[in-house]
Amino acid sequence: VVPVMQPVQKEQKDLQSCKSIISELEVHEDAWPFLLPVNTRQFPTYKKIIKKPMDLSAIKKKLDDNLYKTREEYCEDLRLMFNNCETFNEDDSPVGKAGHNLRSFFETKWNEHFPPT
């Protein structure tokens, strides 16, 4: 008989997967635009255009501070980061292309760890 996984174990498995995924994102060749918050002195319009900034360091800190109740909340912040990138950057710009590439890499990893039923 297959033992039913305790909810505690399920959350722990999810947390390990989320940590593993962000570690792989951080070392990806196309992660350079996302490692730290966008520099609003270098890009003065950013704060006006992007209402909810998000980057890999912020997500990593929320993960380490146990601020994600579910893996879905974590996924939401990653998709927010990629959507912010599409809002602020042309698709064929260096940052825009990196965003599309890293998003594709992320969604593939997400499906590996959490196969859609």
Ligand SMILES: Cn1cc(C(=O)NCCN2CCCC2)ccc1=O
């Ligand atoms: C997500 N995003 C990132 C940038 C950006 O240029 N980040 C790179 C910042 N430099 C890389 C090495 C040192 C600092 C611009 C617009 C944007 O939406």
